Amino acid sequence: MKYKIIPVAIAGILIACNENTEKETALTYPETKQVDSVDSYFDTEVRDPYRWLENDRSDETEEWVKAQNALTFNYLEDIPYRDSLKKRLTEVWNYEKIGAPFKRGDYTYFSKNDGLQNQAVYYRYKNEKSPEEAEVFLDPNKFSEDGTTSLAGMSFTKDGEMLAYSISEGGSDWRKIIVLDAETKAQKGDTLVDVKFSGISWKSNDGFYYSSYDKPEGSELSAKTDQHKLFYHKLGTAQSEDKLVFGGTEAEKHRYVSGNVTEDNKYLVVSASISTSGNKLLIKDLTQSNSEFIEVVDHYDNDVYVIENQGSKLFIVTDKDAPNKRIVSVDAKNPQPENWEDFIPETEHVLSPSTGAGYFFAEYMVDAVSKVKQYDYDGNLVREVELPGVGSFGGFGGKKEAEELYYSFTNYTTPGTIYKYNPETGDSEVYQKPDINFDTEDYESKQVFYKSKDGTEIPMIITHKKGIKLDGTNPTMLYGYGGFNISLTPSFSTANTVWLENGGVYAVANLRGGGEYGKKWHNAGIKMKKQNVFDDFIAAAEYLIDEKYTSSEKLAIRGGSNGGLLVGATMTQRPDLVQVALPAVGVLDMLRYHTFTSGAGWAYDYGTSEDSPEMFHYLRGYSPLHNIKGETEYPATLITTGDHDDRVVPAHSFKFAAELQSKQSGNNPTLIRIETNAGHGAGKPTEMIIQEYADIFAFTFYNMGYEEL
Helix, strand or coil: CCCCEEECCCCCEEEECCCEEEEEEEEECCCCCCCCEEEEEEEEECCCCCCCHHHHCCCCHHHHHHHHHHHHHHHHHHHCCCCHHHHEEEEEEHHCECCEEEEEECEEEEEECCCCCCCCEEEEEEEECHHHHHHEECHHCCCCCCCCCCEEEEEECCCCCEEEEEEEEECCEEEEEEEEECCCCCEEECCCEEEEECCCCCEEEEEEEEEEEEECCCCCCCCCCCCCEEEEEECCHHHHHHHEECCCCCCEEECCCEECCCCCCCCEEEEEECCCCCCCCEEECCCCCCCEEEECCCCCCCEEEEEEECCCCCEEECCCCCCEEEEEEECCCCCCCHHHCCCCCCCCCCCEEEECCEEEEEEECCCEEEEEEECCCCCCCCCCCCCCCCCEEEECCCCCCCCCCCEEEEEECEEEEEEEEECCCCEEECCCCCCCCCCCEEEEEEHHHHHHHHCEEEEEEEEEECCCCCCCCEEEEECCCCCCCCCCCCCCHHHHHHHHCCCCCEECCCCCCCCCHHHHHHHHHHHHHCCHHHHHHHHHHHHHHCCCCCCCCHEEEEEHHHHHHHHHHHHHHCCCCCCCCEEECCCCCCCCCHHCCCCCHHHHHHHCCCCCHHHHHHHHHHCCHHHHHEEEEECEEEECCCCCCCCCCCCHHHHHHHHHHHEEEECCCCEEEEEEECCCCCCCCHHHHHHHHHHHHHHHCCCCCCCCC
């Protein structure tokens, strides 16, 4: 049975019918007032009637959220198989998940989730003992009753005696840092607050470096933050006494600053950026008192970071003169680019390196699939690592003195499996293989290449049950991202098993704007080339239809964050193309995204409406919020966001939902699901994740016309 919504002004009538039954149920969209808010861009006026929804602290916005959620959850509760989907998701999720072990001091640590715990628990055992003798070290499930406070990061001192860890409350990017005596688990000193986009790097057992912004005026969830700073916290002192190490000058603002101490405690390495791409790089010799920072790179034209050092010899990863990245070496006394020497040169494939056990591991992406080569510190190839299959690998990182390393392997039909690796022999053995209630042998993945609008070949991996018929009737989920140099490599999703079990096809397109083919691929989908990304996604949908995997009536598109923008742009440009649209935590107001939180840092990919008349008109030309038209039938749409999302503020989704509800002229529902006490996605408790997927899948199948599953 399928609901059909026919809007009348801001109200609608809900009609569900088939050949044998006819049923009417009233559905009224919450009233969303419009205000006279107008912005002027280069002498062009743009109305913003739902500007008031940007105020996340107002009672009006809170009431609107409650009303929208009431409508959405009432709708979802009427879907007959929603509960059975949740039950099956819970069953398949309920398997033990163990993380790779690591040694710190006298102990070996590892994470484990028994199956349905909201957060993974950290255990430890003495190095001379066995995992069976492990004790609970840190249990994030005790941070809050509902599981919405999560562990966001951990950093031990080199000797393992102290631990600093950060927590996120309600999914917010704002963190708190707590320090423990690792042996006794007793808290040391006060809790640091108002920390954001930060690692934790110990200088010694006396203190550590961390990064943050000044707390903004107004709402900390949406107010602009664009002056990142690096601090040093000395244990036993108040946070107000923390020393500003880098940043904080009006002459040069940095939106992202990080500081990391090399493993030998010799250098502090500082990266400073004004956007998500390109950074300055500086080093400071910590063995010399009152040493000054030395600039390694003094501009933002390239991505560059120190991966390792051997005494005063630095090993640097960069895309300078190497769009697919390379590793160079240089002496720390004269570390500027003119002195760099190739250590691992650029190849035709994108490099993602790591170090451990006294070796370098060069992971290469070959059409979005991993290959790994092992090198010694003289740059000699030791071996190509024999991997257990075709898919994605992560890990191989560890301390120099490590005798064994761990890596994970996964693809769309293989749950993440951890392998123990002997760096001297190159032998691998299974360390932990999930025992999941899903028969992976019944499913297959295939990589295809299709042509985009301009003729560019785009890879896509399609996963489904073996033996499906290509007759255009398969429910299909097309996923994409296409931005910020991020690569979508094959990975297993527990949630997607339920989609696949019910006859679903799952397709992932590797769009331009991502990093699958290096910097050139990324730059082909930014600023005034952003339309390439949407064209690539549209062409992926057309391929799936042309090759009879599915039809427009059985096709859904999904993406989150920048992928939410992708879905929003696709559904407004081609509302006829798909049946269901699922934009999650999306960047949907392209004229104002840079005015919220750290959004201005995304300008490398997007440009801003203030840059030039040309950039303004280009952004307005595809901004999902500004391209919703009246008298148009849009796909059935379920927008998802979190009320604590302080990365892509929920106002994007709120305004998009209000505009779409006011102009949707077709028979499809326009709903928004707003998770309370949740953020952009990280740290979300298991229970919340399962319910969200149950709702998304139920909504999707239902609006494809399935009365039962």
